[in-house]
Amino acid sequence: MTxxxxxxxxxxxxxxxxxxxxLALAPRAALVLAVWFAAWQANIRLSxxxxxxxxxxxxxxxxxxxxxxxxxxxxxxxxxxxxxVILPPPTEIAVTLAANxxxxxxxxxxxxxxxxxTGYVIGCAAAVGMAVAVDRxxxxxxxxxPVGSFMAAxxxxxxxxxxxxxxxxxxxxxxxxxxxxxxxPMLVNAVAGLxxxxxxxxxxxxxxxxxxxxxxxxLRLPAAMPLIFNGLKIASTLALIGAIVAEFFGSPTxxxxxxISTSVGQLQLGMVWAGITVAALAGSAFYFAVAWAERRxxxxxPSQRP
Amino acid sequence: xxxxxxxxxxxxxxxxxxxxxxxxxxxRAAPVLAVVLGIVALWYAACVPMNVKETLTFAExxxxxxxxxxxxxxxxxxxxxxxxxxxxxxxxxxALDRPRLPAPHQVVAELWTTTVETAPTSKRSLVWHGWVTxxxxxxxxxxxxxxxxxxxxxxxxxxxxxxxxxxxAIASQTIPIxxxxxxxxxxxxxxxxxxxxxxxxxxxxxxFFPVVVSMVxxxxxxxxxxxxxxxxxxxxxxxxxxxxxxxASVPYLFAAxKVGIAAALIGAIVGELPTGxxxxxxxxxLAGSYYGQxxxxxxxxxxxxxxxxxxxxxIGALERATLxxxxxxx
Numbered sequence: 001m002t003x004x005x006x007x008x009x010x011x012x013x014x015x016x017x018x019x020x021x022x023l024a025l026a027p028r029a030a031l032v033l034a035v036w037f038a039a040w041q042a043n044i045r046l047s048x049x050x051x052x053x054x055x056x057x058x059x060x061x062x063x064x065x066x067x068x069x070x071x072x073x074x075x076x077x078x079x080x081x082x083x084x085v086i087l088p089p090p091t092e093i094a095v096t097l098a099a100n101x102x103x104x105x106x107x108x109x110x111x112x113x114x115x116x117x118t119g120y121v122i123g124c125a126a127a128v129g130m131a132v133a134v135d136r137x138x139x140x141x142x143x144x145x146p147v148g149s150f151m152a153a154x155x156x157x158x159x160x161x162x163x164x165x166x167x168x169x170x171x172x173x174x175x176x177x178x179x180x181x182x183x184x185p186m187l188v189n190a191v192a193g194l195x196x197x198x199x200x201x202x203x204x205x206x207x208x209x210x211x212x213x214x215x216x217x218x219l220r221l222p223a224a225m226p227l228i229f230n231g232l233k234i235a236s237t238l239a240l241i242g243a244i245v246a247e248f249f250g251s252p253t254x255x256x257x258x259x260i261s262t263s264v265g266q267l268q269l270g271m272v273w274a275g276i277t278v279a280a281l282a283g284s285a286f287y288f289a290v291a292w293a294e295r296r297x298x299x300x301x302p303s304q305r306p
Numbered sequence: 307x308x309x310x311x312x313x314x315x316x317x318x319x320x321x322x323x324x325x326x327x328x329x330x331x332x333x334r335a336a337p338v339l340a341v342v343l344g345i346v347a348l349w350y351a352a353c354v355p356m357n358v359k360e361t362l363t364f365a366e367x368x369x370x371x372x373x374x375x376x377x378x379x380x381x382x383x384x385x386x387x388x389x390x391x392x393x394x395x396x397x398x399x400x401a402l403d404r405p406r407l408p409a410p411h412q413v414v415a416e417l418w419t420t421t422v423e424t425a426p427t428s429k430r431s432l433v434w435h436g437w438v439t440x441x442x443x444x445x446x447x448x449x450x451x452x453x454x455x456x457x458x459x460x461x462x463x464x465x466x467x468x469x470x471x472x473x474x475a476i477a478s479q480t481i482p483i484x485x486x487x488x489x490x491x492x493x494x495x496x497x498x499x500x501x502x503x504x505x506x507x508x509x510x511x512x513x514f515f516p517v518v519v520s521m522v523x524x525x526x527x528x529x530x531x532x533x534x535x536x537x538x539x540x541x542x543x544x545x546x547x548x549x550x551x552x553x554a555s556v557p558y559l560f561a562a563x564k565v566g567i568a569a570a571l572i573g574a575i576v577g578e579l580p581t582g583x584x585x586x587x588x589x590x591x592l593a594g595s596y597y598g599q600x601x602x603x604x605x606x607x608x609x610x611x612x613x614x615x616x617x618x619x620x621i622g623a624l625e626r627a628t629l630x631x632x633x634x635x636x
Binding site: 040043044046047048052058059061062064065066085086087139140141142143144146147150153154155157158159160161162164165166236237240241244245248249250256257260261264265267269272273275276279280283284286287288 | 333334336337339340345406465466469470474477479481482484485486488489496564571572576587591592594595603611614615
């Protein structure tokens, strides 16, 4: 504690000195620095107070940091007159977002619901199905695991132009890209997951004279859930990336990837950032929905215990 | 349990190696080979229905009797029905100029001509395009990894930074950051930066977050008892860092590097798309899709896959060598 307090002293001194120097050289920079350092000091105090031990306190510190970044961004853009074609201020992005709600909602439906979600469901279901299908053959499992991990490391997003050629500009080609992208990480996790029920548990099922399907449904699939959900979480991010980037290779006149790439072309950076914001919110919501389902399904697993 | 006599017997060592090799062949190589052969066989089989319309048009031009004879009727028919109706005219499926799905050997032949038979300085050489992408990938990967490790060190040593930055770094893993790529390219282009640097920045950005998150976990991986031991030695934070935290984080670092370099390559490829760049593997993909040059797309795709595999493989080899020398049990 004393060591921590001793560290704050010189830091605060250095910050005050930096603001003073900046005040003499460039007053506008001094203002930005002062806000930054004030928030920094506030967060140091917050993180060392008793408040920070609770969950709410921890989120508060992160929120203060996030808001500070937004304020600094706004201040820098406005004070230094950064052209909006390079970096629009957050308020302008928020205004664009609010003014184009229906347009962006259409993009969201096109890219996230039709492209990403459809492909995600098909790809993940196919991968789990395949993992169950090869489950009885250790030979195929040993073959599929290395090939699957190898494929998962490849830039599968590069298949987008081929699939756009095959399935047209609509959402079907985006769903196809997503299927390919999520399939291999999901397969690797599902195959590994199905192996995770241990010897003792399998022997127990054996002594109950459980059939293959009974042991699969009652033991091996539930035991596989932590790894399956690991795959589902990885795949949720990949699905959005696939759906957005595939639109760069051709799309109808809506979709987040289309919106971002055409607005960049027209130098409407407010719209670009609004599209990125929607994509980011969709990505986080998707991920946390999967994480929520994981907590409900694998409540018994040590990693989920509070 | 092998007795001493067995080990010392002439040829015993060779036999043991032979048994290990056979075991490796049976448990590792054979299944992988079978799966790969299965994929190639499926691919060849898929070429027939995928290319059937083009194949039949081609066969008709060469003077063959195709059923049904009119192209418009053929267009209305399903692919499988066409295959069933014309079993004798499908030989051209694997040798079309612009197939919908090129056969594996066509892709390999294209790869061969554009790498080995073309001078690496030529604009038609995949080695040249691959190098353009690779240089941006490696530069960005280097920047991203260095910054990621620095931020992780800061997060581990500063509680305020930990609580402010780490949640955002973790949250950033859930969002499609790649969507930002076209904007970075165009904005940097408008302030006069183009070519290598913008692509490298996207690569850096993509490889940065996995490294931060993984390195924080790695630097925190020493057990409490190990940290206590350092405390009893009255080690300074710097000593704890260099002798305990940093060595303990190495396995985590390598895991992150493998994810990071694959992400960096994707970043560089996607970074080549928006401005219609004329060089790099991403540009080859885009040009191929504009002009319907499917063989070119597939060969660029395979070149990217080979690059990714080579880089991940290199890091994997470095990882094994380093961890063995550091004494981590495998």
